[in-house]
Amino acid sequence: MKQLLQSLKDGATHLEEVPIPRAANGQLLIRTDTTLVSAGTERMLVKFGKSNWISKARQQPDKVKMVLDKARSDGIAATYDAVKSKLDQPLALGYCNVGRVAEIGHEVDGFAPGDRVVSNGKHAEYVNVPKNLCAKIPDGVPAEEASFTVLGAIGLQGIRLANPTLGECVVVTGLGVIGLMAVQMLRAQGCRVLGIDFDEERLTLARQFGAETVNPGAGDDVLCSAAAFSRGNGVDAVIITAATDSDEPMHQAAQMSRKRGRIVLVGVVGLNLMRDDFYEKELTFQVSCSYGPGRYDPEYEDSGQDYPIGFVRWTEQRNFEAVLDLMASGALDVKPLITHRFDVERGADAMSLLTSGEPSLGILLDYPQAQADKAPIRKVRLDAVEGRTAPALGAVSVGFLGAGNYASRALMPAFAASGAKLHTVVSSGGVSAVHFGKKFAFEQAASDAIEVYDDPAIDTVVIATRHNAHAQQVITSLRAGKHVFCEKPLCLNHAELIEIQQEIAGRPEQRLLVGFNRRFAPQVIKMKALLDGVNQPKHILITVNAGEIPPDHWTQDRDVGGRRIVGEACHFIDLARHLAGHPIIGHGATMLGRHPAIAIRDDKVRLTLEFADGSLATILYLANGHKAFPKERVEVFVAGRVLLLDNFLKLRAWGWPGFTKMNQLKQDKGADAIVARFIRSIREGTAQPIPKEEIIEVSRVAIDLAEECC
Numbered sequence: 001m002k003q004l005l006q007s008l009k010d011g012a013t014h015l016e017e018v019p020i021p022r023a024a025n026g027q028l029l030i031r032t033d034t035t036l037v038s039a040g041t042e043r044m045l046v047k048f049g050k051s052n053w054i055s056k057a058r059q060q061p062d063k064v065k066m067v068l069d070k071a072r073s074d075g076i077a078a079t080y081d082a083v084k085s086k087l088d089q090p091l092a093l094g095y096c097n098v099g100r101v102a103e104i105g106h107e108v109d110g111f112a113p114g115d116r117v118v119s120n121g122k123h124a125e126y127v128n129v130p131k132n133l134c135a136k137i138p139d140g141v142p143a144e145e146a147s148f149t150v151l152g153a154i155g156l157q158g159i160r161l162a163n164p165t166l167g168e169c170v171v172v173t174g175l176g177v178i179g180l181m182a183v184q185m186l187r188a189q190g191c192r193v194l195g196i197d198f199d200e201e202r203l204t205l206a207r208q209f210g211a212e213t214v215n216p217g218a219g220d221d222v223l224c225s226a227a228a229f230s231r232g233n234g235v236d237a238v239i240i241t242a243a244t245d246s247d248e249p250m251h252q253a254a255q256m257s258r259k260r261g262r263i264v265l266v267g268v269v270g271l272n273l274m275r276d277d278f279y280e281k282e283l284t285f286q287v288s289c290s291y292g293p294g295r296y297d298p299e300y301e302d303s304g305q306d307y308p309i310g311f312v313r314w315t316e317q318r319n320f321e322a323v324l325d326l327m328a329s330g331a332l333d334v335k336p337l338i339t340h341r342f343d344v345e346r347g348a349d350a351m352s353l354l355t356s357g358e359p360s361l362g363i364l365l366d367y368p369q370a371q372a373d374k375a376p377i378r379k380v381r382l383d384a385v386e387g388r389t390a391p392a393l394g395a396v397s398v399g400f401l402g403a404g405n406y407a408s409r410a411l412m413p414a415f416a417a418s419g420a421k422l423h424t425v426v427s428s429g430g431v432s433a434v435h436f437g438k439k440f441a442f443e444q445a446a447s448d449a450i451e452v453y454d455d456p457a458i459d460t461v462v463i464a465t466r467h468n469a470h471a472q473q474v475i476t477s478l479r480a481g482k483h484v485f486c487e488k489p490l491c492l493n494h495a496e497l498i499e500i501q502q503e504i505a506g507r508p509e510q511r512l513l514v515g516f517n518r519r520f521a522p523q524v525i526k527m528k529a530l531l532d533g534v535n536q537p538k539h540i541l542i543t544v545n546a547g548e549i550p551p552d553h554w555t556q557d558r559d560v561g562g563r564r565i566v567g568e569a570c571h572f573i574d575l576a577r578h579l580a581g582h583p584i585i586g587h588g589a590t591m592l593g594r595h596p597a598i599a600i601r602d603d604k605v606r607l608t609l610e611f612a613d614g615s616l617a618t619i620l621y622l623a624n625g626h627k628a629f630p631k632e633r634v635e636v637f638v639a640g641r642v643l644l645l646d647n648f649l650k651l652r653a654w655g656w657p658g659f660t661k662m663n664q665l666k667q668d669k670g671a672d673a674i675v676a677r678f679i680r681s682i683r684e685g686t687a688q689p690i691p692k693e694e695i696i697e698v699s700r701v702a703i704d705l706a707e708e709c710c
Contacts, residue, residue: 029103118324199359237257263285378447398415424443516690543635
């Protein structure tokens with residue numbers, strides 16, 4: 001299918017051929033008829049992409065601070081690679097989509113294949129959208145008009161926050177698409193409306209919709225006009241739908257408001273507020289959030305958990321329905337707002353229009369109906385990349401499940417460098433699979449893992465998906481006769497671990513490796529060589545400045561990410577197990593004490609391990625430190641000697657004859673080395689880099705420790 005993408009690096013927009021996604025649980029797969037370009041949001045994205053690095057930094061001062069903190073802790077080279085990787089990823093544009101339901105996922109009710117629906121899907125021939133972000137289109141509402149629904153819901157949510165009543169006078173500042181729709185919805189609610197804009201054509205439309213208007217660009221006095229409009233009382237409410245860096249819209253809104261008036265910001269304007277403007281009149285100011293209640297709530301949007309209508313009357317989905325009902329009744333007319341139409345093949349021209357200076361409002365993209373007759377294609381062949389050395393004949397052939405941050409920045413380069421043949425890469429949406437598939441010279445990209453399982457040309461599967469998918473993907477890959485490299489964790493619970501253990505018991509020839517890469521870092525290899533020469537118990541102290549992750553992030557969901565002990569601390573359990581060189585015979589976990597300021601405690605924990613030879617390990621896994629402090633520190637005390645590894649950059653030693661230090665300019669945590677050894681073990685038929693028994697042991701201990709913290 002075709003999808004419109006933008007480069008964050010240079011702002012260029014292009015049409016890409018990507019595999020069609022499947023309808024995931026709780027989602028609808030929609031075949032697109034029409035999409036609407038959001039002039040405000042998408043113009044901002046195009047301008048941001050075209051700006052230089054300095055301009056990008058000025059627009060995101062909080063991100064600059066994060067980059068500086070990372071540079072201090074991880075080094076300039078690693079930070080540069082991270083920033084470059086972030087800007088390299090394409091951005092899927094669009095959020096105003098109209099089409100017909102092609103497939104419905106599990107746990108979806110109220111929709112059926114063939115239904116006409118509006119959603120916040122992208123500019124693509126097919127989109128996969130959660131059910132709570134979709135709404136059925138009433139009969140009689142054409143697709144091109146329904147495409148304005150999402151923008152209308154943004155304006156409607158601003159109106160709901162302003163809470164106007166019949167007969168009140170309301171000002172709308174900024175008469176773009178959202179502003180002009182807000183004018184009509186306010187008029188439908190029985191309000192008198194004053195529209196403010198610098199564009200005479202937009203003011204003319206506002207007057208056609210029943211508003212009075214004022215044009216400051218033509219010399220009109222905004223405050224005098226507002227005073228006359230409100231009969232000298234001050235306006236009841238101001239809804240700002242403008243996009244400007246100026247503080248003037250807010251200042252004017254306060255000046256024209258009556259005592260205890262309401263101001264709602266729907267657009268983006270300067271917010272250097274003057275206290276006196278608000279203090280003397282006791283004004284209320286509120287920023288409206290997108291389409292309404294439920295926005296950015298993963299339980300509502302991703303998990304499909306609706307809010308009870310008796311407690312939350314208007315959710316984002318119900319706002320969509322309200323806008324569509326207004327269109328069906330004729331109270332909301334968006335036909336005059338359509339100024340341009342393009343076939344999706346000319347999507348890049350549509351985006352160029354946004355920064356051309358040519359006047360525009362509603363820009364529509366149309367999708368050929370012939371697409372309806374095609375069977376969904378869930379894999380695409382990728383063009384060969386010039387300059388890339390072809391793998392040797394008989395090379396290990398690899399399929400990737402997942403094309404996220406770690407997969408693209410660490411695993412794909414490592415497998416490419418190992419001499420493996422990169423055959424197929426899979427991502428649920430298809431976009432990242434195509435982007436990184438081309439970058440690393442994969443043969444094809446897909447949106448369904450079955451394209452990897454069922455392909456006899458693939459003998460090895462790399463699993464780099466969300467944690468809750470790992471166990472089943474490992475088992476399915478093994479049953480398909482593939483070798484498996486699974487990025488940690490192996491699984492989330494004991495039941496999954498037992499099933500995996502049973503599966504590998506009868507498959508001694510198949511490799512199953514988890515990406516416990518720390519033990520293969522050059523400095524850890526040196527530490528291990530030194531420690532193996534000392535026949536005494538060791539005391540190992542590992543401090544991890546893990547960094548805070550919000551409670552609503554998927555890794556903090558016990559059913560999806562498994563929380564952070566299973567999801568990340570397993571790395572350090574394995575490192576301690578490796579340095580000790582003996583099985584773990586005891587373990588314990590102690591969390592930080594309860595406190596009202598601490599929402600999550602099991603990522604601020606002390607883990608203790610006891611080994612068969614008498615060695616001890618303490619892992620301080622802490623999410624309450626400062627970002628500028630180094631992330632990982634390993635100390636080993638044994639037989640009057642000490643080793644200290646600081647963030648995989650500096651290794652220092654005390655008491656070791658002939659060895660005092662081993663420093664590196666760039667972090668190397670062993671990601672390349674573990675992959676190279678894994679591929680070599682398959683190619684040469686040698687033992688895998690980490691014994692399966694140790695992988696099972698470490699995974700079991702991590703799950704035990706996580707359960708102790710429940």
